[in-house]
Amino acid sequence: MKKRANLGMILVLCLLMAPVSVRADGLEPGMSGYYTVHDEQGEVLLRLAGTVNVGDEYIARDNRRYRVSQVDAAAQRAAAVYVETVTLPEVTRAAAQEDWIPRVALYCTHTDESYIDGDGSESIAQGGGILDVAQLLTESLQAQGCEAVLDETNHVPHDAGAYRRSRRTAVALMKEEAPTLLLDIHRDAVPEDEYLEQVEGESVSAVRIVIGRGNANYPVNEELAKTVKAIADARYPGLIKDIYLGKGNYNQDLMARSLLLEFGSHETEKEMAEKSTAYLAEVLAVTLGAGETPQASAAPNASVAPGQSARPDATREAALPPISAEPPKDVGNSPWKGIGILALILLVVGGGILLFFVRPGERGASARHALREMTGLGPRPDPDRDERG
Amino acid sequence: MHISVFLLAALGFLILFGSLQRVLDRMGLTDRQALFFVVLMIAGSLLPDIPLGEHFTLNIGGGLIPIALCVYLFFKAGTAWERVRTVLAAILGGALVYLLGRWLPAEPERVWLPDLWIYGLSAGVLALLLGRSRRAAFVAGIMGVFLGDLAQGLISLAQGYDVTIAIGGAGLLDAALIAGIVAVALAELVGETRERLAHAKHEGLHYHNGHFERREEA
Numbered sequence: 001m002k003k004r005a006n007l008g009m010i011l012v013l014c015l016l017m018a019p020v021s022v023r024a025d026g027l028e029p030g031m032s033g034y035y036t037v038h039d040e041q042g043e044v045l046l047r048l049a050g051t052v053n054v055g056d057e058y059i060a061r062d063n064r065r066y067r068v069s070q071v072d073a074a075a076q077r078a079a080a081v082y083v084e085t086v087t088l089p090e091v092t093r094a095a096a097q098e099d100w101i102p103r104v105a106l107y108c109t110h111t112d113e114s115y116i117d118g119d120g121s122e123s124i125a126q127g128g129g130i131l132d133v134a135q136l137l138t139e140s141l142q143a144q145g146c147e148a149v150l151d152e153t154n155h156v157p158h159d160a161g162a163y164r165r166s167r168r169t170a171v172a173l174m175k176e177e178a179p180t181l182l183l184d185i186h187r188d189a190v191p192e193d194e195y196l197e198q199v200e201g202e203s204v205s206a207v208r209i210v211i212g213r214g215n216a217n218y219p220v221n222e223e224l225a226k227t228v229k230a231i232a233d234a235r236y237p238g239l240i241k242d243i244y245l246g247k248g249n250y251n252q253d254l255m256a257r258s259l260l261l262e263f264g265s266h267e268t269e270k271e272m273a274e275k276s277t278a279y280l281a282e283v284l285a286v287t288l289g290a291g292e293t294p295q296a297s298a299a300p301n302a303s304v305a306p307g308q309s310a311r312p313d314a315t316r317e318a319a320l321p322p323i324s325a326e327p328p329k330d331v332g333n334s335p336w337k338g339i340g341i342l343a344l345i346l347l348v349v350g351g352g353i354l355l356f357f358v359r360p361g362e363r364g365a366s367a368r369h370a371l372r373e374m375t376g377l378g379p380r381p382d383p384d385r386d387e388r389g
Numbered sequence: 390m391h392i393s394v395f396l397l398a399a400l401g402f403l404i405l406f407g408s409l410q411r412v413l414d415r416m417g418l419t420d421r422q423a424l425f426f427v428v429l430m431i432a433g434s435l436l437p438d439i440p441l442g443e444h445f446t447l448n449i450g451g452g453l454i455p456i457a458l459c460v461y462l463f464f465k466a467g468t469a470w471e472r473v474r475t476v477l478a479a480i481l482g483g484a485l486v487y488l489l490g491r492w493l494p495a496e497p498e499r500v501w502l503p504d505l506w507i508y509g510l511s512a513g514v515l516a517l518l519l520g521r522s523r524r525a526a527f528v529a530g531i532m533g534v535f536l537g538d539l540a541q542g543l544i545s546l547a548q549g550y551d552v553t554i555a556i557g558g559a560g561l562l563d564a565a566l567i568a569g570i571v572a573v574a575l576a577e578l579v580g581e582t583r584e585r586l587a588h589a590k591h592e593g594l595h596y597h598n599g600h601f602e603r604r605e606e607a
Contacts, residue, residue, distance in 0.1 A: 050496035110495075125550055154552045156545055161490035163497055163504060165538070168448075168558025172438070175560075214503055248497035249504065254562060 034190045037078045039066060045080055046242060049189035049265075052078040055213075057245040059086055059229070061238065088230035089223075102288035104141050104148040105179035106134050109166035109251075111154045113187045118270020122189075125156045133263050133273050134185040140281030145290040149177050167251045174255055180288055181224075182258035184250060186210075192267035197238045205264030205273040206241035207280055212260070213245050215253035224257055224287070232283045239279050400570070401427045412577050415523040417465040429454045434560035444546060445554050451566055452557020455531045462524050471524070478516060478525035482533020485511050487540045505564055508534055509571025516576045523576050530572035534565035 035052040037045045045066060046058060056068040058080060066080035114121050114128035134150050141148035151173055155165040170182060188195065188208065197206035209225045211218060225243045232240040252258045261280075264273040355363075403409050404423050413423050434450025447453055459479070466472045486508055497504045512533050516526030535556050542554035557563045 051494070051499040053498055056498075125548075127551075154545075154550055156550050156552065157541070159490050159495050160493035160500070160504065161486075161538070161541060162495060164490075164534075164564045165555075167562065167564065168555040171559040171562055172555070175437075212497075214497075246498045250497065 033076050035071075035076045035078055037066075037068065037080050040079070040081055046244070047190040047194050048244065050246070053247040056247060057083070057213075059226070059243040059245075061241055063088060063229075086226065088233070089227045091230050091234045100289055102146050102180040102285070102290050103177055104138075104146050104181045104183060104284065104288070105170075105173035105177045106138055106148065106150045106183045106185055107153065107166060107169045107173060108134055108185045109155055109162050110158050110186055111152070112156055112158050114266070115187065115264070115268055115270035115273065116266055117268070122266035123158065125158075127152070127154060129270050130185055130187050130263070132270070133187070133277060136274050137183075137185065137277040137281055140278045141285060144281050144285035146281075146285050146288065147177075149173065149179075163249075163251055167254070170251050170254050170258075179255075180257060181284065182255055184258070184260045186260060186262050187268070187273065188262045188265040190265045190267075192265060195241065195262075195264040195268050196272075197241065199236045199239050199276075199279055202275065203269075203272055204239070204275040204279065205268045206238060207276055208241050208262040209243045210250065210260040210262060211243065211245045212248045212250040212252045214247055214249040217252055217256045217258065218245070220256040221252055221259060225259060228259075228283060228287050231286050232280070235283060235286075236279045239276065239283065411581070412523055412573060415577070415580075416527060416573070417462060417467075417524060426454060426458050430561060430566070438555065438558065444542070444552065446556065446558060448555065448557035448560050448563070450557070451560035451563040452535065455557065455566060455569065456535065459528045459532055462528060466524065471522070474519050474522055474525050475528050478512075478519060478522070478529035479532035479536060481515055482512050482529035483536025483540060485515060485529075486533045486537025490537065490541060505567050506571055508564055509568035510575060512568055512572035513575030513579075516572060517579055523573050523580065526572040526576035527569045530569035531565050534563070534568050 034047050034049045036047050037052060037058065039045050045060060051073075052068055052071055054068055054071055058066045058068070060066065063086045065083045065086050067083050068078050068080045070079040072078065108128075108130050110128075111131060112123045112125045112128045113130040114124045116122050119129035131150075131152055134152075138148045138150040151169050153166075153169045155162045155169070166184070170184070173179060173182065195205045195208075197204055209228065211221045211225055222243075222245065229240040229243060250258075250260050252260070263276060400409075401424055404413070404420050404427070409423070410420065413420060418426075430450045432450065433454050434448065436449045438446040438448050439453070440446050459475075463472060463475045466475055489507060489511060493500055493504075493507070500507065502510070509530050512529035513526050515529045515533075516522050519525045519529075538556070539554060542552055545552045546554075557565055
């Protein structure tokens with residue numbers, strides 16, 4: 001009877017294997033909707049493709065921090081409450097660090113993401129326009145004195161397995177390059193005006209930094225994002241539009257100092273996203289403490305030849321506020337903290353059970369029994385282990 | 390030491406401490422064998438991937454060793470039904486991973502569970518359906534992710550996309566390894582609980598002070 005029930009379950013599973021229509025995002029004509037997040041006054045704070053969850057946090061351009069308090073999934077709307085005004089890391093003068101070359105590794109989880117204006121489509125499975133943006137960012141970082149490598153491995157389809165596949169790319173980059181910073185380059189899927197910005201008098205795409213709260217590196221990545229924003233705000237105000245702290249993992253558990261960057265949306269002109277790369281590369285290089293290259297260069301929006309700096313010229317440089325070249329500091333995140341918390345929880349829960357559910361005279365025996373069970377020395381209820389595997 | 394190596398080392402300590410003895414017994418592994426495989430995985434993950442043609446790579450610690458362990462568990466199965474169950478777990482696990490990849494939303498934040506846990510929990514549920522087999526749970530978790538990725542990769546190649554199928558490519562951090570561990574944990578948690586209760590009911594026992602005892606004694 002039991003085996004018939006098991007076989008019945010297996011039959012059900014086999015039926016599930018029948019061809020079904022897919023609902024993987026990005027592969028069907030027309031993008032899925034986006035969420036609109038409002039503040040307490042009903043003003044639109046941001047629009048975001050994907051899902052907004054209660055507890056998500058958002059640091060706006062003006063450094064006001066909000067926390068999502070309500071989500072209406074059907075209407076794709078959310079409400080956020082103001083928490084505090086964040087004080088970004090202080091931007092101070094520091095000498096350029098010689099003999100320090102930061103390494104940046106880049107990849108694109110959603111390699112199909114493209115720009116309608118520029119690529120002709122929002123998704124190109126063979127390799128989207130986002131790879132071109134990532135390539136330009138890589139070259140700009142190299143021009144800024146960083147060692148930058150882009151892995152163009154294709155992770156299609158754009159489905160739930162994409163982050164699982166790109167995880168392997170990210171780990172390969174970590175193994176081969178030992179990067180200081182790991183970047184996952186994306187583009188958003190919201191209306192174009194969400195990312196329109198003017199930097200140095202030209203129209204560019206602003207950049208959103210996305211941090212995953214679902215991993216232990218979240219505090220470090222948040223500090224890094226704030227440092228990037230602080231330097232960008234000092235040098236190119238508006239370039240970093242905001243920082244979104246979402247529920248996902250985004251493979252940021254793999255190493256501290258890993259960020260997800262959104263360069264515009266599918267409606268953004270691709271050229272504007274490409275223009276942003278030079279500005280962001282400079283900001284990232286400064287964040288990482290890259291040595292300043294000696295030559296003044298052409299304007300940042302010009303294409304940069306390898307080895308040539310993309311920095312503004314020296315006279316403009318003198319007028320800019322001093323910038324920090326200190327690498328971002330770790331926030332003391334380590335596995336020992338998690339182990340300590342786990343041990344404390346076990347102690348509290350175990351002690352609580354003994355105190356409240358076991359009679360005083362039997363607590364010692366129960367504790368000894370529990371320890372025997374943990375070490376596997378206690379009696380086993382069923383010797384026929386092979387039947388159950 | 391990287392966190393992943395630390396986690397697997399912690400697993401090694403748990404094996405040494407004997408905390409996983411029952412689980413390993415259920416899987417047909419001794420402590421030494423389990424430790425041996427853990428050490429191989431750690432060492433293997435430090436080695437470069439093995440290229441297999443233009444579109445395939447195999448990670449030693451995250452792919453080759455877990456696959457070898459699954460094969461070992463298959464041959465160690467004492468009954469024909471257990472071997473069938475092991476193979477079924479691998480195939481159905483692969484189908485499940487492939488389907489989950491197509492059905493679940495593409496953005497991780499849309500799923501209420503962390504994405505890395507989903508495959509393990511699904512494999513664990515599959516193993517429970519197959520009779521609470523810890524061996525099947527492990528095989529379903531590991532091979533499920535590998536076969537699911539292989540299936541998707543082959544489909545993408547057939548469609549003309551230039552993809553690389555990296556089996557266990559994330560080494561100790563790969564979803565497959567996490568899925569295998571989570572699946573076994575779920576099967577053990579549910580299976581052990583049910584088996585203890587079933588045993589107690591059969592023997593007329595009740596649970597008192599942390600162990601089963603006969604009602605007349607209590």
